[in-house]
Amino acid sequence: MYKSLRKFIFLFSPETCHRAVVRLLKISRFIPFAGCVMRLLFSYKNKSLEREVLGIKFRNPVGLAAGFDKNAEVVNQLANLGFGFVEIGSVTPLPQPGNPQPRVFRLPQDNAIINRMGINNIGAKAVAEKLRRTRRHHRIPVGGNISKNTATFNVQSPSDYERSFAMLYDHVDYFAVNVSCPNVTGLTQLQDSEVLEQIIDRLINVRHYRDDYKPILLKLSPDLTLEHIDEVVDLARSKGIDGIVAVNTTTSRDGLQTAPAEVEAIGNGGLSGAPLAQKAIERVRYIHEKTQGRLPIIGVGGIMTPDDAVNMLKAGASLIQVYTGFIYNGPGFAKQILKKLVSG
Numbered sequence: 487m488y489k490s491l492r493k494f495i496f497l498f499s500p501e502t503c504h505r506a507v508v509r510l511l512k513i514s515r516f517i518p519f520a521g522c523v524m525r526l527l528f529s530y531k532n533k534s535l536e537r538e539v540l541g542i543k544f545r546n547p548v549g550l551a552a553g554f555d556k557n558a559e560v561v562n563q564l565a566n567l568g569f570g571f572v573e574i575g576s577v578t579p580l581p582q583p584g585n586p587q588p589r590v591f592r593l594p595q596d597n598a599i600i601n602r603m604g605i606n607n608i609g610a611k612a613v614a615e616k617l618r619r620t621r622r623h624h625r626i627p628v629g630g631n632i633s634k635n636t637a638t639f640n641v642q643s644p645s646d647y648e649r650s651f652a653m654l655y656d657h658v659d660y661f662a663v664n665v666s667c668p669n670v671t672g673l674t675q676l677q678d679s680e681v682l683e684q685i686i687d688r689l690i691n692v693r694h695y696r697d698d699y700k701p702i703l704l705k706l707s708p709d710l711t712l713e714h715i716d717e718v719v720d721l722a723r724s725k726g727i728d729g730i731v732a733v734n735t736t737t738s739r740d741g742l743q744t745a746p747a748e749v750e751a752i753g754n755g756g757l758s759g760a761p762l763a764q765k766a767i768e769r770v771r772y773i774h775e776k777t778q779g780r781l782p783i784i785g786v787g788g789i790m791t792p793d794d795a796v797n798m799l800k801a802g803a804s805l806i807q808v809y810t811g812f813i814y815n816g817p818g819f820a821k822q823i824l825k826k827l828v829s830g
């Protein structure tokens with residue numbers, strides 16, 4: 487049913503659709519029984535889906551990846567669509583508008599998206615305030631994905647991460663440190679520098695003085711070489727990082743079916759969806775084997791079918807996230823995956 491509706495939805499620009507969906511989800515809060523109907527249609531419960539990862543209880547392992555609910559506006563409505571957790575953000579210390587539009591492009595032939603949003607968000611203070619008002623009603627764990635402001639130089643970025651972290655600390659269940667977004671100049675270089683060590687030190691220091699422990703995960707790029715992954719994962723483990731989110735979008739355009747001229751006309755941006763699947767699974771498997779399964783991994787990238795989700799979990803992910811698969815498969819996608827996980 488969504489497949490036929492999708493033809494119509496895809497007539498509109500991706501950002502127009504995204505805004506409309508978020509608005510509809512927000513409105514659904516005020517429509518009597520809308521939440522119940524959504525849960526009836528889209529959520530799926532089974533004891534075998536429950537997980538405890540990072541010391542947090544999840545009712546199922548399928549989350550919505552960072553970038554969809556950047557400003558933490560519709561966490562509970564996404565829970566109604568069956569998701570077991572939502573990662574909000576990326577959030578930066580100060581609000582920022584992101585890059586000029588158009589900045590999101592569909593590649594339907596490839597079941598993919600290219601985006602260069604540039605981390606548009608309302609800023610950590612406003613997001614924290616939204617979460618403060620809604621948190622006690624949240625039915626699922628919320629991850630806080632944090633980043634630096636575009637205007638902040640990399641050398642000064644530790645204080646940006648620290649500020650977002652401190653502002654969101656009381657309002658999320660875990661943190662994902664985004665050092666892998668290809669749409670903010672120089673951000674991915676943070677994975678490759680001493681600055682990463684400083685970022686981690688600052689966050690762990692803030693956490694040290696808090697009563698409750700919030701797990702910190704690093705979100706990595708699929709474009710890192712295996713040697714780079716070794717370095718980052720070794721650093722993360724030696725510093726007490728709790729887990730890895732693998733992976734963010736890729737700058738690669740290899741193997742696309744879409745005409746090269748069309749891809750070139752789109753320009754810069756991170757590619758997500760089906761073309762990312764293999765790389766994402768390989769990265770997850772590599773990190774899982776390297777750490778002998780001792781470092782929890784949230785596997786994300788190219789999960790477009792329930793079988794992709796099964797493969798990501800088999801590769802060693804403790805939890806998974808989807809984004810592009812949700813756009814292409816619609817609101818029933820989490821349920822499709824969950825049914826497959828139960829039926830085996």
Ligand SMILES: Cc1cc2nc3c(=O)[nH]c(=O)nc-3n(C[C@H](O)[C@H](O)[C@H](O)COP(=O)(O)O)c2cc1C
Binds near residue numbers: 789808
């Ligand atoms: C439009 C769009 C915006 C995104 N924004 C963010 C973001 O703000 N922070 C982040 O860490 N990842 C962001 N991502 C990356 C996703 O969280 C995910 O890592 C990536 O899309 C791969 O998963 P997928 O193939 O299921 O889409 C974004 C992805 C898309 C498509």
